[in-house]
Amino acid sequence: MTATIPRLPDGPAPAQGGDEPAGIAFFDVDGTLLRLTSLVSFYEYYVRGFAPVERARSLDALADLLRADLPREEANAAYYRLIAGEPVAEMAAAGRRWFAQVLVQGFVDAAVHAQLDVHRAAGRTVVLVSGSFPACLEPVAAHLGADRVLCSRPEIAHGRYTGWLGTPMIGDAKAAAVAAVLDELPPGTPSWAYGDHASDLPMLEQVRTPVVVGDDATLTRLARERGWEVLVGDGPLAAPAEPVRTGAGAR
Template sequence: MRRTPTRRAAAFFDVDGTVINVTSMFRFLEYRLAAEGHPPSAYRHERQRLKAMTAAGVPRAETNRAYFASYAGADVREIARLAEDWFRDELRSGAFFNEHVVAAVREHQRDGDLVVLVSGSFRACLAPIARHLDADIVLCSDPDTADGTYTGRVEVPMIGEAKAEAVRTLTTRGALDLAASTAYGDHVSDLPLLRMTGRAVVVGDDPVMREQARRHGWPLWPRTPADTLAAG
């Protein structure tokens, strides 16, 4: 008699503002520009440019694309090396990880669940985070490269519905049980992901997300300890 393969539960984690208490793309950009010898104003200018896009109502996927435009011509290996240095510095500074969420990662691992990071950030930033957490899979924005350098383009930013589509593809290939799975997120762009699983957890204090949590009966977790918020 042919046996039906067992479908595995998974835990899907947004990263920025969920697993970690900061936005990896911007923290790394600041670190990278300083390491390359740019003045602090270079980061402030780039950050304000992207903030202005958001304030003007530009979709988050487009601001994600605009972020990666600044990497045009950057060496892929050098960016990866800088990202490793950045991650070590963040760990030394403390309060980088949301310990509530890290504890959930460890619990899912003990239960044998597949741990998947799903992020609009990119692999250079996420690789040391995934390694530190022993995550199984990273689904993320993958900027285009050519001849070992970034082109400044990204075809599919891992934002909003793209997260849900990536999880659907992974579920089909990996025989996952979404009804038995859990998703964690902090931003409205995570809602397509959170709505896919049998259980969802909202992290942080976004008012729209808090209302969604109330409506659906999802747990609400703090982003970071109160004393850290007060200090920062």
């Protein structure tokens, strides 16, 4: 299933009043706001605290998943099977430490972050839309001052992840989530969306002002054909340096 994380307490409230709504801006996260793949980067960080044999087994399982080259929706669901049995609270705490490291290492895209700040300064609602999950996204949203997060939410039972995921927040699911939010707003509300991958196209097509981030061949071609804006961003995705062992998830 998918879910919306409520607006964070330190996020800006949407602007009120005026003849025209201030607007709303949707941002993909991996490859758009962050120059890395959050699920992979976080998992590699998290398992550093495992015992050596289990750490090696976990990293091998991740490597097998990445080598399988599955469609994004299938890969997303398979990822959450890797975290079956992990404590939700422990992963959330590790997520905060992981993102602190991401910030230090400079993996927030400055150009896209600047655009997000422009929207916030104008009083627009800022929404993150991602196939990632709350352990990764809550610290990102808090740091950026996002108002809402639309994301994949893997099933939880007795304080642990079960490994089951319904519909990943990818592709058409992103578009449906964005459309549902737009339906809550007055007709004609200005809207923007930022995405870096062809799978973001359905989301981009929901808004009045789509913005392509980076150089994805499909998106840049469509941007030229349709007159969409293209934001170069800071550069290609990169993997963080070897994380220090913190004891996150230690067995």
